[in-house]
Amino acid sequence: MAQDRPTAAELVEAVREFLEHDVMATSTDKRVQFHARVAANALGMVERELTNGRELVAAERVRAAALLGHDDEVGLLERELAARIRGGSLDDRLDAVRDHVRATVREKLLVANPGYLPEAPSA
Amino acid sequence: MARPPDPEALARAIAATCGDGSVVDLRRLSGGASRETWSFDLADANGGRRGFVLRRDPGEYGGESDRSTEYLVCEAAAAAGVAVPTVRVLLRAEDDLGRGFVMDRVEGETIPRRILRDDEYAAARPRLAAQCGEIAARIHAIDPATLPRLPEQSAPTQLDQYRSLLDTFGEPHPAFELGLRWLAERVPSPPSRPELVHGDFRNGNFIVGPEGIRAVLDWELAHLGDPVEDLGWLCVKSWRFGVADKLVGGFGTVPDLVAAYERAGGRKVDENTLRFWVALGTLKWGVICVGQAFTHLNGFVRSVELATLGRRVAETEWDLLEILDGGW
Numbered sequence: 332m333a334q335d336r337p338t339a340a341e342l343v344e345a346v347r348e349f350l351e352h353d354v355m356a357t358s359t360d361k362r363v364q365f366h367a368r369v370a371a372n373a374l375g376m377v378e379r380e381l382t383n384g385r386e387l388v389a390a391e392r393v394r395a396a397a398l399l400g401h402d403d404e405v406g407l408l409e410r411e412l413a414a415r416i417r418g419g420s421l422d423d424r425l426d427a428v429r430d431h432v433r434a435t436v437r438e439k440l441l442v443a444n445p446g447y448l449p450e451a452p453s454a
Numbered sequence: 455m456a457r458p459p460d461p462e463a464l465a466r467a468i469a470a471t472c473g474d475g476s477v478v479d480l481r482r483l484s485g486g487a488s489r490e491t492w493s494f495d496l497a498d499a500n501g502g503r504r505g506f507v508l509r510r511d512p513g514e515y516g517g518e519s520d521r522s523t524e525y526l527v528c529e530a531a532a533a534a535g536v537a538v539p540t541v542r543v544l545l546r547a548e549d550d551l552g553r554g555f556v557m558d559r560v561e562g563e564t565i566p567r568r569i570l571r572d573d574e575y576a577a578a579r580p581r582l583a584a585q586c587g588e589i590a591a592r593i594h595a596i597d598p599a600t601l602p603r604l605p606e607q608s609a610p611t612q613l614d615q616y617r618s619l620l621d622t623f624g625e626p627h628p629a630f631e632l633g634l635r636w637l638a639e640r641v642p643s644p645p646s647r648p649e650l651v652h653g654d655f656r657n658g659n660f661i662v663g664p665e666g667i668r669a670v671l672d673w674e675l676a677h678l679g680d681p682v683e684d685l686g687w688l689c690v691k692s693w694r695f696g697v698a699d700k701l702v703g704g705f706g707t708v709p710d711l712v713a714a715y716e717r718a719g720g721r722k723v724d725e726n727t728l729r730f731w732v733a734l735g736t737l738k739w740g741v742i743c744v745g746q747a748f749t750h751l752n753g754f755v756r757s758v759e760l761a762t763l764g765r766r767v768a769e770t771e772w773d774l775l776e777i778l779d780g781g782w
Contacts, residue, residue, distance in 0.1 A: 366758055373762045406626075413626035416635060425632075432628045433775050439768035447769050 340381040347374035379442045387438040394431045398424070409435075456482060456490050456512055459551050464494065464508065467549040468556050471542050472496055472504070483507070489674065493559055505561070507539065510554025521545070525555045526602040527650075527676045534596045536589060537669045539661075560669040562661040566695040569662045570704045578666045583706020585667045586655075586688060587714030593670075594649045594681035595719055606648050606678040609641050612734060616741050623744050629771035633737045636778050642727040648678035655684040656693040657703035682723060685711060686731025689782070691773045692739050701782050708782075733777045740770030 337345065350371040358364050388405050395408035399415070402408075412428070415421045421428050440447050461477035469475075475498040483491040492508040511521060521544070528541045539557040569575050569582075598604075607615075617634055620627065653675030661669040687693075689701050689708065697704035702711045712723045747764025749755050776782070 369762055370758045373758060373765075376762075376765055409628060410626040413628045413631045416628055416631035419635075428628075429632060429775070429778070432632060436629050436768050436771045436775060439765075440772060443765040443768050447772065 338381075340378050343374050343377045343381065347371045347378070350374070376443055379445070384442060387441065391435050391438060394434060398427060398431050458482070459492060459508060459510070461494070463549060463551055464556075465496070467545060467551060468496065468506070468543045472506070472556075473498060475499070475502075478503075490554075505559030506542070506556050507559045508551075508554060508556050510545065510552045521553045521555055523602045523604070524674045524676070527604070527673045528557070530596055530600045531593065531670075531673070533600065534592060536592050536596075537667060538673070539669050539671070560661045562663045562668045564658065564661055564671070566657045566693070566704065569657065569660075570695055570697050574664055575662060578662060578664055579705045581666050582660075582662070583702040583710040584714035586660075586702065586706070587685075587711045587716075587720070588718040589667065589670060590652075590655060590681070590684050590688075591715050591718035591720035593652055593655075593684070594721075596650045598648070598650060598678060601650060604650070604677050607651070608644055608648070608679055609683075609730070609734065612738070613637055613641070616734075616738055619745065620741050623748055625744065627740075627744070627767070627771065629775055630737060630740060632778060633733060633774045637730065637734055637737070640726065640730050642680065642682070642724070642730050645680050645721065649681045651677055651679045651681060651683050653677055653684075654687070656688050656690070657695065657705065658693065680727070680731070681721065682727045683731050683735075685715065685723060686728055686733075687735040689728070689732045690735040690739060691782075692736070692770065729777065729782075732782065733774060736770055736774045736777060740767050740774065743767045743770060 350367045354367040355364055355371070358367065392402070392405040392408065395405065395412060396402040398421075399408060399411055403411075412421075412431075416428060437448060458480060461480055464480075465475060465477045473496070475496040477494050478497050480492060480494040483493050490508075490510050490512050492510075493505065494508065495503045495505055497503050509521070509524075525541050525544045528538050531538045532540060539560045541555055541557045543556040545551050545554050545556070563569055563572070563575065570579070613634065620630060652670065652673065654672050655670070659670060659672045660667045661671065688703055688711070691698060694700060694704035700706055701708050708728070712728075716722055743763045744767050746760045747762075747767075750757055750760035751764075
């Protein structure tokens with residue numbers, strides 16, 4: 332059954348705002364302030380993952396499957412990819428491997444820290 | 455979290471070397487999950503006060519590490535003219551304060567973001583890269599015969615070590631695999647004899663004043679190896695703290711660093727060797743971040759800060775791929 336509003340992303344957003352506006356603004360303990368900022372950042376990641384995660388994983392899976400010649404759950408594809416890079420059996424297509432890996436790292440950053448990317452999309 | 459050291463025991467432990475007095479203003483300094491650092495003043499009967507720092511292993515870990523090595527390396531570095539806080543007392547078991555040592559407190563700033571942004575350090579910033587070069591040259595010139603026994607950590611040893619460490623976490627990291635392959639093909643020829651390497655020579659481990667670097671901290675990772683490792687680590691993007699275009703620590707340029715290093719007697723720095731060590735440093739920091747997240751996930755230390763480091767690994771992967779593509 333569908334849950335009522337707020338959605339998971341909206342709930343996380345509410346907690347993040349509480350950390351940013353209440354805890355960080357009013358705490359006098361520097362450690363608490365710092366950890367509240369870290370926690371608010373973590374919730375920002377969760378919001379972005381809830382919003383875009385499914386789409387990003389789907390794109391990653393299509394690319395990885397094409398590279399490896401078969402489909403599977405994305406975690407298993409990445410595991411196989413890592414092992415085959417190490418083993419050398421993808422050396423004949425390292426450029427394609429690097430393109431895929433770079434795209435995947437970019438997708439991770441779109442969730443973890445979009446500001447880190449040179450194109451710096453507004454978060 | 456950490457239990458403060460007993461002020462009276464501390465005063466007793468340092469009395470013979472630093473004089474009688476009482477320990478006041480004892481407070482924990484920020485940073486260092488693996489090491490406790492405490493700042494305090496020793497107040498004597500004449501109203502005099504001197505600042506000290508106690509650096510010790512946290513009680514809950516114990517075991518493997520050996521503060522006496524770090525103490526002796528600091529002594530040798532000071533004798534060679536390297537700016538380090540003067541170490542005063544190595545704690546003994548009967549001091550009942552744990553394993554550690556006491557050194558002079560050097561006033562100044564260690565927080566990288568302040569060093570890179572505050573007006574107070576504006577005049578120092580353009581000089582820091584050259585100062586790093588001079589200090590590194592002095593460190594690397596230290597005669598290994600004056601040092602305690604230190605592990606030798608060559609480039610191939612470190613590659614194997616971090617590959618194995620990565621495997622213990624059981625998470626696939628194709629970007630790191632590409633990095634490991636790239637690095638294995640470019641292992642630089644080792645120096646004619648291994649030199650003292652500081653091991654954590656970076657922005658964050660320098661005490662900086664308005665005039666420049668006052669002291670180099672955190673010698674616990676000192677080892678023998680390729681001295682270019684220190685220069686490479688200093689250039690790792692994570693230690694630029696957001697000032698990415700200043701390759702050296704977020705404050706300076708590679709030509710400034712290298713020129714000062716060579717002028718001060720350091721061996722000629724080959725650019726490919728430097729690039730190798732920047733790449734390996736980036737990979738090492740990335741793997742360490744994975745480890746930090748698992749320190750939380752495995753329940754050794756539960757911390758939101760450690761947990762989120764797991765999601766910052768992607769930043770080091772991005773940086774590593776940039777280096778593989780010819781960037782810095």
